[in-house]
Amino acid sequence: xxxxxxxxxxxxxxxxxxxxxxxxxxxxxxxxxxxxxxxxxxxxxxxxxxxxxxxxxxxxxxxxxxxxxxxxxxxxxxxxxxxxxxxxxxxxxxxxx
Numbered sequence: 001x002x003x004x005x006x007x008x009x010x011x012x013x014x015x016x017x018x019x020x021x022x023x024x025x026x027x028x029x030x031x032x033x034x035x036x037x038x039x040x041x042x043x044x045x046x047x048x049x050x051x052x053x054x055x056x057x058x059x060x061x062x063x064x065x066x067x068x069x070x071x072x073x074x075x076x077x078x079x080x081x082x083x084x085x086x087x088x089x090x091x092x093x094x095x096x097x
Contacts, residue, residue: 007054010086029072036063
């Protein structure tokens with residue numbers, strides 16, 4: 001059963017460009033290197049200049065757990081740690097298509 005993950009980041013003012021470089025690399029690497037990653041969208045809204053929203057879909061929970069062990073994922077955390085003011089992660093286990 002597909003497994004969806006949403007993450008909302010509040011980025012420190014002036015740090016968005018640095019954050020986007022790292023998160024877009026993570027998204028591209030996830031889609032390219034992880035067979036269980038079906039979708040990885042990085043979204044922004046000009047009316048919320050310091051907010052980034054991720055929408056990710058994996059084959060199942062095991063695929064998401066594998067994502068969290070990938071080298072590109074593990075490398076991203078330390079690079080963005082000081083750029084992020086707040087992070088909210090929510091998961092969903094059922095997706096009706």
